[in-house]
Amino acid sequence: MTNDDLHKGMANAIRALSIDGVEAAKSGHPGLPMGCAQIVTTLFTRFLKFDASNAHWPDRDRFILSAGHGSMLLYSLLYLTGYPDISIDDLKHFRQVGSKTPGHPERGHLLSGVETTTGPLGQGIATSVGFALAERILAARFGAALVDHHTYVLASDGDLMEGISQEAIALAGHLKLNKLIVFHDNNSITIDGPISLSDSVDQVARFKACGWNALSVDGLDGEAVAKAIETAQASDRPTLIDCKTIIGYGAPTKAGTSKAHGEALGPEEAAGAKKNLGWTSPPFEVPADILAAWRDVGVRGKAARADWEKRLAAADAATRAEFERRVERQPLPALHEAFDALKRKFIAEKPAVATRKSSEMTLEAVIPYVPELVIGSADLTPSNNTKVKPLENITPQDFSGRYMHFGIREHGMAAAMNGMSLHGGIIPAGGTFLVFSDYCRPSIRIAALSHAQVVYVFTHDSIGLGEDGPTHQPIEHLAALRAMPNLLVLRPADAVETAESWQIALGHKNGPVLLALTRQNLKPARTEAGKENLCAQGAYEVAPASGAAEISLFASGSEIEIALAARDLLEAKGHKTRVVSVPCFELFLARDAASRAKVVGNAKVNVAVEAGVRQGWDEIIGSDGGFVGMHSFGASGKYKDLYEHFGITPEKVAEAALTKLQPRG
Numbered sequence: 067m068t069n070d071d072l073h074k075g076m077a078n079a080i081r082a083l084s085i086d087g088v089e090a091a092k093s094g095h096p097g098l099p100m101g102c103a104q105i106v107t108t109l110f111t112r113f114l115k116f117d118a119s120n121a122h123w124p125d126r127d128r129f130i131l132s133a134g135h136g137s138m139l140l141y142s143l144l145y146l147t148g149y150p151d152i153s154i155d156d157l158k159h160f161r162q163v164g165s166k167t168p169g170h171p172e173r174g175h176l177l178s179g180v181e182t183t184t185g186p187l188g189q190g191i192a193t194s195v196g197f198a199l200a201e202r203i204l205a206a207r208f209g210a211a212l213v214d215h216h217t218y219v220l221a222s223d224g225d226l227m228e229g230i231s232q233e234a235i236a237l238a239g240h241l242k243l244n245k246l247i248v249f250h251d252n253n254s255i256t257i258d259g260p261i262s263l264s265d266s267v268d269q270v271a272r273f274k275a276c277g278w279n280a281l282s283v284d285g286l287d288g289e290a291v292a293k294a295i296e297t298a299q300a301s302d303r304p305t306l307i308d309c310k311t312i313i314g315y316g317a318p319t320k321a322g323t324s325k326a327h328g329e330a331l332g333p334e335e336a337a338g339a340k341k342n343l344g345w346t347s348p349p350f351e352v353p354a355d356i357l358a359a360w361r362d363v364g365v366r367g368k369a370a371r372a373d374w375e376k377r378l379a380a381a382d383a384a385t386r387a388e389f390e391r392r393v394e395r396q397p398l399p400a401l402h403e404a405f406d407a408l409k410r411k412f413i414a415e416k417p418a419v420a421t422r423k424s425s426e427m428t429l430e431a432v433i434p435y436v437p438e439l440v441i442g443s444a445d446l447t448p449s450n451n452t453k454v455k456p457l458e459n460i461t462p463q464d465f466s467g468r469y470m471h472f473g474i475r476e477h478g479m480a481a482a483m484n485g486m487s488l489h490g491g492i493i494p495a496g497g498t499f500l501v502f503s504d505y506c507r508p509s510i511r512i513a514a515l516s517h518a519q520v521v522y523v524f525t526h527d528s529i530g531l532g533e534d535g536p537t538h539q540p541i542e543h544l545a546a547l548r549a550m551p552n553l554l555v556l557r558p559a560d561a562v563e564t565a566e567s568w569q570i571a572l573g574h575k576n577g578p579v580l581l582a583l584t585r586q587n588l589k590p591a592r593t594e595a596g597k598e599n600l601c602a603q604g605a606y607e608v609a610p611a612s613g614a615a616e617i618s619l620f621a622s623g624s625e626i627e628i629a630l631a632a633r634d635l636l637e638a639k640g641h642k643t644r645v646v647s648v649p650c651f652e653l654f655l656a657r658d659a660a661s662r663a664k665v666v667g668n669a670k671v672n673v674a675v676e677a678g679v680r681q682g683w684d685e686i687i688g689s690d691g692g693f694v695g696m697h698s699f700g701a702s703g704k705y706k707d708l709y710e711h712f713g714i715t716p717e718k719v720a721e722a723a724l725t726k727l728q729p730r731g
């Protein structure tokens with residue numbers, strides 16, 4: 067076999083396994099792996115720095131399959147290159163319940179070689195901007211001897227049509243992330259048919275306009291792809307390699323058509339494709355010479371890894387310890403001491419400030435003890451209060467700062483944060499208005515699904531933001547966010563709770579944490595604080611009744627002070643009333659039934675107050691509980707007037723409780 071034949075055989079192995087996986091599942095997407103096999107064969111055999119035996123080597127190149135529907139391409143590569151946690155049986159069980167090979171790649175789902183979860187088009191390319199940014203930030207901190215790798219992305223037409231891709235490429239172009247290299251699977255086919263049905267963008271011109279280097283090549287020509295990668299690696303900007311390909315390459319009747327996109331080829335077409343490709347092996351079998359060549363690729367990076375390990379071992383002790391701490395995601399011990407001291411200070415000084423302000427005060431206090439925190443805002447820095455003293459801007463010329471101006475790109479910011487987190491070595495945090503969580507939601511969902519540690523600093527969390535009016539006032543957002551699995555939504559009521567919420571966020575390694583913070587000032591609710599983090603309980607009694615409680619009031623965030631004032635009114639009328647602060651539903655509902663019942667109590671009447679919709683509260687107050695909150699969109703006006711207008715006042719809360727106390731007639 068000539069070298070050329072071997073190379074072709076290696077690409078065909080990806081095609082054949084992908085055909086077989088999809089045939090066995092009778093569902094999936096054969097077209098992309100068949101069209102892109104040559105591109106990734108060139109990348110993996112000649113360029114990608116990786117060691118299949120050590121999937122998590124920190125300085126490996128990252129390969130992101132943005133077009134997650136082509137998952138069989140990734141699974142085939144992981145199998146062929148010899149990742150130890152994938153076998154041919156896993157390919158045979160593609161898309162089956164409990165398999166390691168789900169329909170779309172899932173980070174953290176049993177396969178170590180999957181860098182990020184993809185499938186919702188556009189997410190992968192946007193996440194990869196975060197990977198590439200993390201690489202630059204860590205290289206600035208630890209030097210090129212320890213951090214020096216590329217991020218390669220395979221993106222489909224759909225990835226580039228999604229709006230998020232514009233935010234992502236504009237950000238990457240601005241930052242000159244020159245180690246980000248994107249292959250466009252330019253097959254001009256989408257599900258509905260030829261791309262000409264719906265799109266006529268000149269992608270090369272578009273990327274160039276965003277500050278990228280952009281080239282066009284024949285994606286079926288390995289040499290041309292290799293030359294383009296060499297050019298890309300030498301570029302001072304991120305590079306788009308627009309690869310002309312044929313979807314379902316080799317399939318006798320379906321190649322080049324949308325029929326190759328998202329269904330099994332069928333036995334006849336599959337056989338015809340293999341014949342055209344010159345592939346004679348039975349399903350799921352790879353000729354020994356081809357498999358051996360692929361396995362060699364999987365160990366090619368061993369020497370590079372060994373060299374890197376030597377460099378890490380030779381680094382000075384402090385650098386090495388800090389690098390390893392970051393990789394292992396261990397907090398500095400001093401961080402918890404800083405939080406304890408801050409809580410004592412807040413108790414002593416009783417700041418009556420907005421929680422966005424106490425968030426800023428918290429950041430000021432802890433920022434030196436959490437050097438892995440990189441924070442920013444989607445152009446709302448002065449509103450989100452995310453930028454504190456020692457933080458310097460991250461710029462295209464200097465990545466040693468820790469503050470990111472993400473621009474007006476909420477979705478791109480959230481996706482980039484996912485990439486920074488999944489890259490490792492960084493805890494990303496980013497701010498916008500809570501109402502615009504809708505603009506980030508698909509990326510928040512990916513963070514939750516892939517257990518990425520990300521912190522959202524979302525301020526202006528209710529009608530309490532006032533004059534900007536209903537377009538800016540979140541109403542259903544808390545409920546919608548609480549509905550998302552594996553996302554912690556924390557809505558602190560005062561400075562102490564804000565400090566505790568940040569403490570939770572910085573320690574929560576298994577998923578995203580969202581801080582919902584106020585614009586308006588709040589009275590302190592907590593008069594004492596020990597070392598124990600009460601917010602971590604999700605809900606706790608913040609004010610007891612003067613005796614056995616007749617009424618329990620529940621609230622979060624800015625409505626705690628309303629509940630406390632309502633308690634005073636009710637107590638003055640002789641009704642024994644307690645107040646429970648509920649900063650986090652998810653943490654509360656995760657507790658055992660007995661401890662939850664203790665916090666909920668057994669008062670005759672439960673009333674919740676929150677400047678949002680009721681949905682979700684019944685799980686705590688019961689469906690017969692009273693609720694004071696929002697039943698419509700908000701309005702523009704002074705925030706105090708709005709609370710009056712919408713009836714979210716101590717008097718209304720007391721009234722609701724008293725009405726519930728009346729025996730029903």
Ligand SMILES: Cc1ncc(C[n+]2csc(CCOP(=O)(O)OP(=O)(O)O)c2C)c(N)n1
Nearest residue numbers: 098185186187222223224225255256257327
């Ligand atoms: C956000 C989002 N919208 C819709 C889909 C459903 N979907 C999957 S692939 C695809 C488009 C297919 O075209 P392309 O991206 O060019 O992939 P190809 O068919 O060339 O493999 C669509 C609409 C999706 N996965 N994500």
Ligand SMILES: [Mg+2]
Nearest residue numbers: 223253255256
């Ligand atoms: Mg396409």
